[in-house]
Amino acid sequence: MSQLDDLKAAIKDRLGELDCVIGWEQGYDALHATPLFIRSEADLDRLIIGPLAVHNLSTYLPGLKGKKVGIVVKGCDSRSVIELLNEKLINRDDVVIFGLCCDGVVSQRKIRAALSADPGFVESVTVGADDLKITVAGQNATLKLADVKADKCLTCQHPDAVLSDVLIGAKHGAPALASLACQDEFEAKSDAEKFAFWQETMSRCIRCYACRNACPMCVCRDYCIATSRDPLWVSQENSPTENMMFQMIHVSHLAGRCTECGECERACPVDIPLMLLRRYMNKQVKDVFEHQAGTALDQTPPLFTFKVEEERIHERGW
Amino acid sequence: MERFITKTNLTRLAEDLAATCRVLAPVATGGTVTFHRLRSGMSIDLHSRMAAVSPKAATFPQTEELLQVTREGEDKKPEIHETLPQGKNVVIGCRPCGARGKLIFNPVYETEKIKDPYFIQRRDNTIFITLACDRPETTCFCHSVGGGPADTAGSDVLLTLVGEGYVARSVTPEGEEIMKHALFEDAGDKGKEADAKNARALEMMGPAHDYSSAPAKILARFDDMDFWTAQSAKCISCGACTYMCPTCYCFNITDDDLGLTSRRIRTWDNCMSHTFTLEGSGHNPRPTKAHRLKNRVGHKFSYYPDLHKKVIACCGCGRCIKQCPAGVDIRQIVNAAQEYSE
Numbered sequence: 001m002s003q004l005d006d007l008k009a010a011i012k013d014r015l016g017e018l019d020c021v022i023g024w025e026q027g028y029d030a031l032h033a034t035p036l037f038i039r040s041e042a043d044l045d046r047l048i049i050g051p052l053a054v055h056n057l058s059t060y061l062p063g064l065k066g067k068k069v070g071i072v073v074k075g076c077d078s079r080s081v082i083e084l085l086n087e088k089l090i091n092r093d094d095v096v097i098f099g100l101c102c103d104g105v106v107s108q109r110k111i112r113a114a115l116s117a118d119p120g121f122v123e124s125v126t127v128g129a130d131d132l133k134i135t136v137a138g139q140n141a142t143l144k145l146a147d148v149k150a151d152k153c154l155t156c157q158h159p160d161a162v163l164s165d166v167l168i169g170a171k172h173g174a175p176a177l178a179s180l181a182c183q184d185e186f187e188a189k190s191d192a193e194k195f196a197f198w199q200e201t202m203s204r205c206i207r208c209y210a211c212r213n214a215c216p217m218c219v220c221r222d223y224c225i226a227t228s229r230d231p232l233w234v235s236q237e238n239s240p241t242e243n244m245m246f247q248m249i250h251v252s253h254l255a256g257r258c259t260e261c262g263e264c265e266r267a268c269p270v271d272i273p274l275m276l277l278r279r280y281m282n283k284q285v286k287d288v289f290e291h292q293a294g295t296a297l298d299q300t301p302p303l304f305t306f307k308v309e310e311e312r313i314h315e316r317g318w
Numbered sequence: 319m320e321r322f323i324t325k326t327n328l329t330r331l332a333e334d335l336a337a338t339c340r341v342l343a344p345v346a347t348g349g350t351v352t353f354h355r356l357r358s359g360m361s362i363d364l365h366s367r368m369a370a371v372s373p374k375a376a377t378f379p380q381t382e383e384l385l386q387v388t389r390e391g392e393d394k395k396p397e398i399h400e401t402l403p404q405g406k407n408v409v410i411g412c413r414p415c416g417a418r419g420k421l422i423f424n425p426v427y428e429t430e431k432i433k434d435p436y437f438i439q440r441r442d443n444t445i446f447i448t449l450a451c452d453r454p455e456t457t458c459f460c461h462s463v464g465g466g467p468a469d470t471a472g473s474d475v476l477l478t479l480v481g482e483g484y485v486a487r488s489v490t491p492e493g494e495e496i497m498k499h500a501l502f503e504d505a506g507d508k509g510k511e512a513d514a515k516n517a518r519a520l521e522m523m524g525p526a527h528d529y530s531s532a533p534a535k536i537l538a539r540f541d542d543m544d545f546w547t548a549q550s551a552k553c554i555s556c557g558a559c560t561y562m563c564p565t566c567y568c569f570n571i572t573d574d575d576l577g578l579t580s581r582r583i584r585t586w587d588n589c590m591s592h593t594f595t596l597e598g599s600g601h602n603p604r605p606t607k608a609h610r611l612k613n614r615v616g617h618k619f620s621y622y623p624d625l626h627k628k629v630i631a632c633c634g635c636g637r638c639i640k641q642c643p644a645g646v647d648i649r650q651i652v653n654a655a656q657e658y659s660e
Contacts, residue, residue: 020551027645027647028456028457028639028640028645028647029456029457032645033645034552034644034645034646034647035551035552035644035645036552037548037551037552055643055644059554060551060552060554063607109349112349112367113349118366118367118368118455120367120368120455120456120457120640121453121455121456122456137453200347201348204347204348204350204352204371206371206380206561206562207380207561208556208557208558208560208561208562208588209556209557209558209588209591210554210556210557210558210641210643212556213554213555213556213643214554214556214643214644221555221592222591222592222593223592227591227592227593228593229572229593229596232572235572235574235583236381236570236572236583236585237381237574237583237585238380238381238585238586239381263643266643267554267556267558267643269350269370269371269558269562269637269641270348270350270352270370270371271348271349271350271370272348273348
């Protein structure tokens with residue numbers, strides 16, 4: 001049986017005890033998947049998995065707290081579930097985790113860059129073992145999956161679900177790059193160059209908060225400091241300075257909590273490379289606290305604790 | 319008036335206009351295309367893809383200063399300065415849906431009783447040079463909501479790509495005035511080619527969906543929260559759809575107090591946000607994303623057409639579908655309401 005058949009069988013087994021199971025189905029065109037809320041066996045027919053099923057569905061879990069929910073997770077998504085559990089934002093007893101052994105997902109941006117016509121004109125897509133055959137505006141193209149994989153998949157150390165009730169597929173692990181060229185290139189820039197880059201980039205931010213709401217760890221949601229009106233902490237003005245201020249708040253609130261699922265960057269409608277900030281912050285947290293969010297149960301994010309003296313911060317030696 | 323302008327000359331025209339007006343045009347930066355105020359060194363990108371963000375900001379900026387307040391000292395009476403928008407704007411290269419979108423604002427911001435001077439002044443000082451679409455995207459449905467790939471509503475000039483340039487047709491006297499520029503040349507018989515191209519684009523869109531039953535059908539589901547909870551399950555309640563929508567016109571007003579100076583700004587608001595209807599008492603009549611999405615769909619396809627001559631408050635540009643992080647498709651929601659049977 002295929003991985004999809006195994007998954008369908010596993011969900012069918014547990015569906016009766018659950019309010020719903022969250023997976024993916026084909027979205028508005030052949031290139032896009034969309035979250036699917038499975039409530040009956042009939043809904044199961046629409047379930048898909050594979051490189052187009054990109055969304056980290058754990059984003060929905062805190063909003064469904066109190067309900068019995070099943071969720072299909074890739075390796076990276078399972079880290080978000082663990083982090084939500086560790087922060088007690090969801091209850092383990094209420095969640096059934098259908099874990100996948102993942103071969104990576106695509107980046108719609110890389111697909112867009114690789115095609116000669118806009119993928120908005122897509123007509124059909126066939127997902128192969130190593131490639132995507134795409135017909136766009138009457139032209140056929142074959143894209144190697146390796147070339148259009150999301151950046152997060154290139155450095156992923158946990159392709160198989162880290163935590164699951166049912167694990168679908170055979171564990172395979174994955175050789176991962178230690179770091180990304182785009183990240184190294186960015187960090188090699190001078191402070192002035194970085195500042196100029198963000199000023200230019202943030203000038204196109206529309207503060208739509210897709211990055212915030214797509215983030216599974218952004219759990220303040222309706223009570224976010226950026227949109228609170230009483231008190232009014234952050235100006236509602238849309239300017240590079242204010243937009244960057246919001247992103248700085250965002251990345252600080254994720255310090256030690258971000259699982260690098262990349263949803264913020266994927267959700268951004270104007271392609272702001274937000275992961276440059278996330279990866280940098282995560283590197284600092286790893287260096288200082290030896291902590292990686294969502295990799296083990298019962299971890300506490302370092303900024304949730306207080307120690308008089310941190311082992312790796314030598315205050316007295318300054 | 320019908321004229322022709324080469325691609326190179328359209329760029330020259332933009333540069334020429336930029337000397338006296340604010341010119342907004344699609345520019346590719348960082349892998350995306352958005353409208354930018356044209357400055358030297360920027361090149362217009364008309365064809366790689368439809369701009370991710372609509373040209374709404376030309377007539378309704380995301381941040382608009384309504385007034386400035388200055389005080390000489392704490393005990394002095396504050397002075398209030400009006401800040402009505404000055405100067406002329408030209409939008410080059412928006413699509414027909416984007417130009418049409420701003421028409422939705424008119425019956426709201428210019429009524430007998432209420433006139434919004436900021437919007438009216440910008441609208442009346444902005445020229446739209448629009449580019450007809452030659453192929454629909456998977457998310458396009460302009461022809462189902464009153465528009466079309468070569469629709470002229472809201473435009474001053476409509477361009478159709480023919481060979482290495484554009485057949486330009488004036489829609490308004492202001493558009494005709496711009497087309498008197500020496501960079502335009504005789505169109506010869508290229509007009510026929512443009513007509514054929516526009517007809518082909520409309521044909522490619524397939525049959526239009528009939529939304530005439532939508533206002534009543536959506537209203538009939540108003541109290542059915544199970545329906546809206548199911549329809550909104552995958553929505554993450556961000557504001558991407560509203561901010562990219564050419565027809566969303568809701569705003570927020572805040573005072574940015576900077577000590578002895580302050581400014582009152584109007585910014586785009588977002589009906590997907592909890593604070594959108596949060597009352598001073600703390601009560602919120604739209605406490606969940608289901609309530610909020612119901613309002614967004616209902617506003618566009620039910621309440622607005624009921625109030626304003628059956629006009630649907632959507633221009634079918636599909637940005638809300640294409641750019642939604644969760645792939646929420648407003649067409650599907652309206653269809654579900656239209657097809658619903660007890």
